[in-house]
Amino acid sequence: MSDRILASYLIETPYPLERAVEVMAGEQSCGTFTRLASETDALREAHGARVERIEPLESLDSPSLPIPAPPTGVGPPVYRRARVTLSWPLANLGPSLPTLVATVAGNLFELKEFSALKLLDLTLPPPFAEAYPGPQFGVAGTRELTGIPERPLIGTIIKPSVGLSPEATAGVVRELVAGGIDFIKDDELQANGPHNSLEARVDAVMPVIREHAERTGRQVMYAFNITGEADEMREHHDYVAAAGGSCVMVALNAVGLAGVTQLRRHCRVALHGHRAGWGLFSRSPHLGMSFVAYQKLWRLAGVDHIHVNGLRNKFSEEDASVIASARACLTPMFDPPTPGCEVMPVFSSGQTAEQATDTYAAIASTDLIFCAGGGIMAHPDGIGAGVKSLRQAWEAAVAGIDVDDYAREHRELARALETFRR
Structure with missing residues (x-):
């Protein structure tokens, strides 16, 4: 089993899918709204969230949830849905359930790029089972x-x-x-x-x-x-x-x-x-x-x-x-x-x-x-x-x-x- 943490989501966005998902990955790892000098290529490679999969689904003419003004200059917005999978290196947080929740279900729900976002599943590496007691009975x-x-x-x-x-x-x-x-x-x-x-x-x-x-x-x-x-x-x-x-x-x-x-x-x-x-x-x-x-x-x-x-x-x-x-x-x-x-x-x-x-x-x-x-x-x-x-x-x-x-x-x-x- 990989030592990476995987999380799958259902998303909806008026932005190009690849761009929106990269925003998710950056926000929930080492990125912010702009590139910083300390955010080196080596740091991004070691600690950045990785986009593992994007599966495009249907598109809609209106957003499922309220959203700030969509992108302008490209005609009427199209709200694209997709199933996506992101992964994070275990080294970012260690086997910590509270930090895991902050990582996979944190600020990404508020990102302006999304008119829908739902966490669907998690795949965790074995160190989580070693760190936590699990059911006693x-x-x-x-x-x-x-x-x-x-x-x-x-x-x-x-x-x-x-x-x-x-x-x-x-x-x-x-x-x-x-x-x-x-x-x-x-x-x-x-x-x-x-x-x-x-x-x-x-x-x-x-x-x-x-x-x-x-x-x-x-x-x-x-x-x-x-x-x-x-x-x-x-x-x-x-x-x-x-x-x-x-x-x-x-x-x-x-x-x-x-x-x-x-x-x-x-x-x-x-x-x-x-x-x-x-x-x-x-x-x-x-x-x-x-x-x-x-x-x-x-x-x-x-x-x-x-x-x-x-x-x-x-x-x-x-x-x-x-x-x-x-x-x-x-x-x-x-x-x-x-x-x-x-x-x-x-x-x-x-x-x-x-x-x-x-x-x-x-x-x-x-x-x-x-x-x-x-x-x-x-x-x-x-x-x-x-x-x-x-x-x-x-x-x-x-x-x-x-x-x-x-x-x-x-x-x-x-x-x-x-x-x-x-």
Whole structure:
């Protein structure tokens, strides 16, 4: 593998493609708006970003995003699109995730030459895998912690998002574990608020989790949201671990790459990554970054699970994007023998028994957490029936049995399909 960092982009510009891409390369390496005396040919050769590929695409008559006055004197502007790949020598930054982001997703988004620019993918050299811890548990470790060797983990989110007391939270958990749930997570809005502090929540919830484990021999994984300042996150991680917890959760964009990396180096339990705020990067097809690139950063930082949305979700993301995201999580980042640091994708957002068949058909894997809030708690026959309906839907999907046929002999699934099918 090369020791260069590669990044691919979708761009749109009214300038000649080669000129616009050279501006990108210069701005994100050793160049500026004019040639300097200290910018020698030898320095440019050693440290300049290199244009590896330009693949012209379609042209448009109007810009996709606002742009300053386009070039004049050449007639009406034409906005050309292309896929381009730039590369940087590792020597420019070393294996540093924060500096990597500043390099491949920094000032270039503001360059006046572009009316669209989106980071599509990253290819990193092995020193990044050597410098960063990556997932501590990932797919295999999460399965070992939960005692579930093959099927998807069926999960849910504590709702209401905020407002419940620690005791009320524990009451919901008691119903969920009795119903056979595998995984429970705090909402991203519920961290350490004064009405339900992290320590009080752990004190209320963990006895329920432990009692269920003693009775059944299997501990439900609860992802306690410890999003906060760096010192606070370490302290709260320790509190969860000391209470026998097996997972903590952070809102990735809120605490940043350095925060997650620091927490991961300290972590003794699974680290659940919530991508709250992801739409800032993804909502526009003309700006930001793809999840394929985004998830690589957090995998290196060390999350064990990361959210990918879900099919026919309640948000704006299209199904094809969700599936591409899940596949990316399960795809190795590096060539052997460098570890691949795969993470477990978490499906959520409006998921019910109705989406299991299509999800399995699309990714051909059960290495995932399938979270449903309303799809479990709003089941007409209660929480236990909601959990069973999801498990039955996945049984049918993996066995290749039509879900409606399977539902004829499985009441919980039948009732879920009647209730949630859209």
